[in-house]
Amino acid sequence: MSAQTGRPEVLWPLFGTLEALDGIGPKSAEALANAQIEKPRDLLFTLPNSGVDRSRRASILEVQAPAVCTVEVTVGAHNAPSQRGRPYRVMVEDAQTTFQLVFFRSHGDYLRKQLPTGQRRVVSGKVEMFDSIAQMVHPDHILTPDEAEQIPPYEPVYPLTGSLTQKAMFRATRDLLAMVPELPEWIDPALHQKEGWPAWNEALHQAHRPMSSAQVAPTSPARHRLAYDEVLAHQLTLALARAQLRRSRGRVTRGDGTRQRKVLAALEFSPTGAQTRAVAEIAEDMAQPHRMNRLLQGDVGSGKTFVALMALLAAVEAGGQGVMMAPTEILARQHLDGLRPLADQAGVVLDLLTGRDKGAARRSKLEALAAGNIQILVGTHAVFQKDVVFRDLRLAIIDEQHRFGVAQRMELGAKGEAVDVLVMTATPIPRSLALAQYGDMDVSVLDEKPPGRTPVTTALVATAKMDQVIERLRAAVAEGRQCYWVCPLVEESEVSDMTAAEERYKRLRAALGEGVVGLVHGQMPPADKDAAMARFVSGDTKVLVATTVIEVGVNVPNASIMVIERAESFGLAQLHQLRGRVGRGAAQSTCLLLYQAPLSENGRQRLEIMRETEDGFRISEEDLAMRGAGDVIGTAQSGLPRFRIADLERQAALMAVAQTDARKLLHDDPTLESDRGRAARVLLWLMEQDKAIRLISVG
Structure with missing residues (x-):
């Protein structure tokens, strides 16, 4: 080991300069660096994408x-x-x-x-x-x-960049393969044997010097093994973070069930099996002496609010307080409205804190919170402010986690002693992405709909029939029904989203009459947006023209029609979220997907899937298969790892195996001191999992 870096000496050649390789001069090195290939190790994991039979x-x-x-x-x-x-x-x-x-x-x-x-x-x-x-x-x-x-009898073809040639890549990789070290095996022996994978060194030789097109395929044993190495290193990092959290002292929070029973008695229907299971999983976690770090994943309308309330009540029953965070004021108020009737049944004091609270009103809320008189607080980012102090915060629930950074999650946890954290998301995420993104968390899934939600009829309508759609809308409004009309995301070169929404608003207002139609878009001042939403919620306006700002969480049970214009330009997950805004009341609900003919093959497929199913998890898997991982979550804020070899869309099963394997390895060998544990340390250095390496050295 070098005292200077800690990196095992056997790996040093892979972290030297590219120019030491045959065929790579300053210009080639620059071209490679532009493609994020900066050292021999990066080149080693840049595999040929096809080959030529010579x-x-x-x-x-x-x-x-x-x-x-x-x-x-x-x-x-x-x-x-x-x-x-x-x-x-x-x-x-x-x-x-x-x-x-x-x-x-x-x-x-x-x-x-x-x-x-x-x-x-x-x-x-x-x-x-x-x-x-x-x-x-x-x-x-x-x-x-x-x-x-x-x-070569079969010549590999590399993805090229800049002025690089295939011959230069071939020479550089030939030189590189000659210096690849023999490394100890980090894969579980039983798995290694079952899959029939080659050793690491051999796998690299086969991947860079394939003998046939079958050896270039992601399914070839060598590539499958190298993909698993990447995924395993990633899951080991998440498992180390989880293990560290589990070692950090938590508090036992165990409710006596008195307040929960009052809520159950007041419900008009029984909770679903999925809700009951999630409530039990969360209660068990809160009762452990380590901190809870759990994700509650539920489809649109699967009843997450009920599960959240039961968890908050457990914190109150144990003598503590709970907080529920939402990314926007509209959503925070909605959570408040959803929780209040049930909290009243349980005899629990609930209050709201947002950026709007000022002066004396804010001070009195903060005093009540510090004294423990407010038992459950619902809030926005305002809760993070320094002067917001709890008497005994036990549970923090964060809704739509991707809108909050991890640092904020930690800040919230610091507002109490070893606070349990529950993250909620209404975006169904395919299992492989959930494991990649939230692999350090334990996951509860709500995959059943509570009774009382009416199915939504989905129809495809060409934009050419816009006039007929507006006529149908006129009739529905006359019957007292409400409707969302979502405008498309527009490319900047044409007009802005705001202009598109304003044009549609003018046309509908002319057709349906003054005062019937409201407008909300992203560029409006927050107060105007809230006021427009409030008029729609109260039923003053019947049609709400909007950009996608209404995608997450707005609840208007009387709204039973959703029109999505240029539906083919939206992703499946987004269409599913938007459709979930209707079907929340007793009225039969409809979602009209307006498309611009002619549809591309991909566009048609997407809209057909929407017509076939309301199952968000199935929709998310289809979305992943059609668009790829980065697009489904939006790579910028996704926290998704960037793999060079593993393919999250097509190798989803590897991620699940790796998570089980990583957690078991750390359970059996928490300090990674066994032979396999030491090999796993080499893997973490090789894959540049710096966070994991810090956790081991601290741990």
């Missing part, structure tokens, strides 16, 4: 043109062009036929030296037919029979 043939007649062929030839006559711009041709003969090598903008002297008439050469390149004559234009390789061993 196995030796007796004649070009053995391949079906156009195709790549490698063949030994006798060089014949040179035909230099008589005019500028005409190609230079060299006649050659293989074992069965003659054909031409063709060169553009070429120097005759150089070609005569490369291809002396009467000599034998091995050429490899693409054979094509031109006017019934077989040609190979600019062969990729021209070598003497003695040098021909240099042409």
Whole structure:
């Protein structure tokens, strides 16, 4: 070990400079750096994305043109062009036929030296037919029979960047493979044997020097193994963070069930099995002497508010307080409205703190909170302020976590002694992404709908029928129903989202009458936005024209129609969230997906899935398969790892195996001191999991 870095000495060559590799000069190194390939280790994990069969043939007649062929030839006559711009041709003969090598903008002297008439050469390149004559234009390789061993039977093709060539990549990786160290095995022996994976060193050789197209596929044992190494390092980091949290002292919070029973007695229906299970999982976590760090994942309308209340009541029953955080004031007020009737049944004091609270009113709330007279606080970011002090905060619930940073989660935890944390999200996330993003947390899933939610009928309507849609709307409004009309996200070059929403608002107001239609978009001052929402919630306005600001959480049971304009431009998850705003009351609800014809194949598929199912988890899996991980969560704020080899869409199962494996390894060997534990440490250094390395050295 070097005292300076702590990195195992065996890995040092992989963290040197790229220019030490054959074929890489300053320009190539710069081109690689632009593609985030900065050291030999990064190049090692940049695998070929395809390959070319260059196995030796007796004649070009053995391949079906156009195709790549490698063949030994006798060089014949040179035909230099008589005019500028005409190609230079060299006649050659293989074992069965003659054909031409063709060169553009070429120097005759150089070609005569490369291809002396009467000599034998091995050429490899693409054979094509031109006017019934077989040609190979600019062969990729021209070598003497003695040098021909240099042409691999199956040549890897790398993703290139800048001025790099395939030949430079081949030379650099050849040099790199020669210095790859033998490393101890970090994969669980039983898993290794079951999967039939090669050792790490061997896997890299197979991946960089494939012998066939099957070995370039992500399913090949070598690539599968290398993908698993990446995923395992990531899950080990999350498992170490989880283990550290579990070691940090928590408080036992165990309710006696008195207040919870009052709420259950007041409910008009029984909780679903999923709700009952989640409440039990959370209660068990809170009763442990370590801190809870749990994710409650529920589809639109799966009843997360009820589960959250039961958890908050457990904190109150144990003599403590709870806080529930929402990203916006609208959502915070909504949580307050949802919790208050039930909290009243339980005899619990509930209050709201937002940025609007000022002066004496704010002071009196803060005093009541510090004295313990407010038992459950619902709030926005205002809760993070220094002067907000609790008497005994036991549980913090954070809604729509991705809108809060991890640092804020920690700040909230610091407002009490070893506060338990429950994060809620209404965005169904495919399992592989949930494991990648929230792998350090324990997860409860609400996958059933409570009774009383009416199914939503979804229909596809072409934009050309807009007038008929507005007529249907007029009839619905006359019956007292309410409607959301969501405007598309617009590309900046045309008009802004705001302009699109304002245009639609004007047209609907002209058709349906003054006072019937409201407008809300992202550029409005928050107070105006809240006022427009409030008018819609109270039923003063019947139609709300909006951009996607209403995507998360707004609850208006009387709204039973959702019109989404240019639905094909939205992601599946977003369409699902928007549709979830209706179907919350007793009225039969409808979602109209207005699309601009003609639809692309992908657009049609997406809208068909929306018509077929209301299951958010199925929709999220389809979305992942169609769009890829970065788009589904929005890579910028996703906290998703950037893998070089593993593919979250197609190798979802690896993530689950890795999580189980990582947690078991740390359970059996918490300090990673066993042989396999020490090998796992090398893996963490190799994969640059600095956070994990710090946790081990601290732990």
